[in-house]
Amino acid sequence: MNGLDGYMQVNLKARHLRLLVTIDTYRNLTQVAEVTHVTMPAVSKSLAELERGLGLTLFTRTAQGLVPTPHGECLIRHAREMLTILHQARDEMKALSSGTEGKVHIGMLPASASALLPLALNLLKMRSPGTNVRVVEGTRGALLPELWQGRLDLIVGRLPAPDTLGSFDEKALLEEPVTLMTGRQHPLARRKNVDWSDLHPYPWILPPQGSILRDSLERTLRAHDVPLTNNYIETLSVHVTRAHLQISDSIAVMVGTPANDAEQPLHALPLTLPRLLRPSGVLWNRNRGLTPSAQLMVSCLEEAAQQLQSGTT
Template sequence: MTPSGAKHSRLSLARRLRLQQLAIFEKVVEAGSILAASRELAMTQPAVSKSIHELEQQLDGVLFVRGKRGVVLTEFGCLFQRHTKILMGELRYLAEDLNAWQTGTAGHVVVGSLIAASATLLPEAITRLRAAVPDVVVTVRVGPNSVLFPALARGELDVVVGALPAEDAELLRQNHAERAELEHVALYEEALCVVVGSQHALASRRQLCLSELHALEWIVPTQDSAAHASVRSFFKKAGLAMPRRLVESVSILTNLGLVSAGSMVALMPQSAAERFAQAGLLAILPLEGLSPFSSVGYTVRADRGPSAATEHLLEALRGVGRSHAAGVDASACIPALYA
């Protein structure tokens, strides 16, 4: 029974709502218009419109504002979307578990990657995963903590790999539907290096002090990254303010392109810097004072166990992590990605 005056209950929604309606709603939100969604779903536009109209009637609320350029979620629609993301995420987990039960090896893992993992830890772990279970599909999404951890809590990601945050509560406080207990597993400590392009005038120097570089153009991690506090401390210990000519970026490819093609100086996670230096793309400058800024590892939801496919990836991550912690080049133990 529903409370006095309440229109909805778990059972009443279960009777009225259909999973196909939720999938259509999700696609309309993603596509931004009913016409575009109908094309992607291989349905007619009237059929999609009818499904959304029936959903609005069943919920007794307007989900979209229709316009010439498409549709936009109403406030009511945003509320419904938050819960739909979780429901559809759980449906994906169900499909993964059923596939794993029936095939034992197939599956799909959706990984969120931070900069500290994007050049070494994750590529090496995926290579190990492919050698063990070649039929598993891996989708990698890159972003900052503030985007990836809420997505993990909603079930849109299976695991986040990278620098572990000191505190995740602030990242997850926005919406009740996004609150979930996260489990952080540390694999090894990560430090930062100061790098320049391999052809830079400073690349061959054997002795340097930070003050010589302060006036140059710098690439530093963004203010919401785990490494930012360590960067500020690095300059402060040398009696220097943060450089004035800054690019704030956690895009490993953007940073690599800027440094290798010009005169910029960058702060980069040591594991990534060493990989690019070995490839002849960068030079690591002989500067001291940068202590480890964070533990690197992976984060999963603590309130549900991983799928079989995700567990295979976690085991691969742990194997690579043990090699890094022991000071071994993990890529030497598996087929090289950057040969």
């Protein structure tokens, strides 16, 4: 066993991992000493001992502060992951000791799990009141790294393209129709028959440029010779979309069955769209597996999807 193997297997401690992450965060030993409540010579000594034990230089000193070397970047990345795992183990053991069943960390994609996730959370709380949940809403680009690093257990929402999944497993849960919507006062809402050419004069509420739904919609409109005007609003907010349709002659593309709302009733245009999106579902990191609490959450998501599909909610 060489020096690096021996040190990593026997001498590397959680305090070393915390030190590496803290130095990487602040890049200044004085600040590291302040936040860890030890002296700067003690921080410097700990880093020197770690580098000596590994036989590697982990940071270089520059005018801008401490900068990780390639070896340092590698170890810091794994240190963050290992600390996350230790924190999760701590939380699970504390939950067991206190009589609760655990905690699930969920990422929610905006505008794509607004009905599914709340229903699943209600089912979870009915089955296991002691299982607690933290929900974070964000974009796919922001949430996937969190899932990869273990800071999230699950992501719920529109499933990404299969070729982007990498180390993630998925479960499809809910097929939702994509519909062209207007307010009830819209001129087209009073017509029994609507052709694609009738859409030409009206403004739009669109998903942001580059989103899956936006690209698919634009292809469909081009196929029907419907140009998108320069008069549009871009948003993923269902609330903004609904409110603006009530007071304008805009047309919006919406997912699910959003017409039946007592407070903000909408009108679905009788135009058939192809399947523009993959189903809503749940993602997890196959390399980490699922905790019992996360498994229960997946089960509740499956039941919630079945209820939504059958209309029994």
